[in-house]
Amino acid sequence: MTLKLDERRDKQVKSTILTNQKTQPEQASNVFEVSDLNLWYGSDQALHKINMGIEEKRVTAIIGPSGCGKSTYLKALNRMVEMIPVVKTSGSIKYRDKDIYDSKFLVEDLRAKVGMVFQKPNPFPKSVYDNVAYGPRVHGIKKKALLDDIVEKSLKDAAIWDELKDRLNENAYGLSGGQQQRVCIARALAVEPDVILMDEPTSALDPISTLKVEELVQELKKKYSIVIVTHNMQQAARISDKTAFFLNGELIEFAETDDLFQNPKDKRTEDYITGRFG
Numbered sequence: 001m002t003l004k005l006d007e008r009r010d011k012q013v014k015s016t017i018l019t020n021q022k023t024q025p026e027q028a029s030n031v032f033e034v035s036d037l038n039l040w041y042g043s044d045q046a047l048h049k050i051n052m053g054i055e056e057k058r059v060t061a062i063i064g065p066s067g068c069g070k071s072t073y074l075k076a077l078n079r080m081v082e083m084i085p086v087v088k089t090s091g092s093i094k095y096r097d098k099d100i101y102d103s104k105f106l107v108e109d110l111r112a113k114v115g116m117v118f119q120k121p122n123p124f125p126k127s128v129y130d131n132v133a134y135g136p137r138v139h140g141i142k143k144k145a146l147l148d149d150i151v152e153k154s155l156k157d158a159a160i161w162d163e164l165k166d167r168l169n170e171n172a173y174g175l176s177g178g179q180q181q182r183v184c185i186a187r188a189l190a191v192e193p194d195v196i197l198m199d200e201p202t203s204a205l206d207p208i209s210t211l212k213v214e215e216l217v218q219e220l221k222k223k224y225s226i227v228i229v230t231h232n233m234q235q236a237a238r239i240s241d242k243t244a245f246f247l248n249g250e251l252i253e254f255a256e257t258d259d260l261f262q263n264p265k266d267k268r269t270e271d272y273i274t275g276r277f278g
């Protein structure tokens with residue numbers, strides 16, 4: 001019985017991959033280079049010697065069971081982990097060849113280039129317009145005409161302009177969860193980032209909103225490099241070009257998504273993707 005279920009799930013994952021359009025690896029160079037990254041919360045080590053680059057204009061998925069360090073890795077990339085006082089790190093993270101922990105590298109500059117979208121949509125209690133214009137205003141843009149253009153372009157890029165163009169002055173809290181999440185994506189896009197980190201961006205959404213965000217990710221990778229943490233293996237198979245499998249804070253396998261799902265090299269990866277644990 002278990003075997004049958006596993007086989008069915010396996011087939012499902014594989015058939016999804018076959019219908020997916022992937023970006024070819026030879027087109028890509030790395031935006032992030034992570035070498036020997038260790039990370040501790042106090043005395044508990046959450047990441048062990050992670051070596052993993054993030055390729056430009058491709059989608060990298062991070063999968064693995066709860067507590068394996070996916071979010072921690074993601075938050076290390078934009079130095080959000082620093083907000084937790086007990087965090088210590090060793091190793092190196094380079095963004096476009098610059099060490100992000102170098103004192104000359106301002107964290108604000110890093111975060112402007114590396115945007116983040118969270119699990120639960122977290123719009124500000126402001127209008128749709130003010131949510132999207134927030135980042136550009138912080139960066140000193142005041143001209144109404146320019147802000148109007150940025151808001152329109154960002155909402156278009158987040159595939160929600162048509163739904164919201166007549167509701168720009170409404171409070172974002174009044175939107176559906178799926179709409180709120182796309183407004184949050186538009187807010188991230190408004191400051192013209194280079195990389196977008198997404199931490200389980202669809203886990204709080206219904207299937208239709210999930211599909212919209214997945215389609216959006218496929219569009220966004222034409223312009224941005226995307227790293228997405230997901231618990232949903234079908235989603236990783238559908239939308240990512242590369243997949244990393246984490247377990248107990250270690251990077252077990254990192255490969256082209258098709259290879260990882262169809263031909264995993266490590267037994268632990270195989271067990272996880274076929275649903276034998278996690």
Ligand SMILES: Nc1ncnc2c1ncn2[C@@H]1O[C@H](COP(=O)(O)OP(=O)(O)OP(=O)(O)O)[C@@H](O)[C@H]1O
Binds near residue numbers: 066067072
């Ligand atoms: N703020 C924190 N303080 C202390 N320990 C933490 C903190 N955040 C995470 N951890 C620990 O670090 C480890 C990795 O957690 P992390 O949230 O990165 O895992 P995850 O793979 O993203 O999990 P999930 O899929 O459940 O979100 C876990 O053991 C977790 O308890």
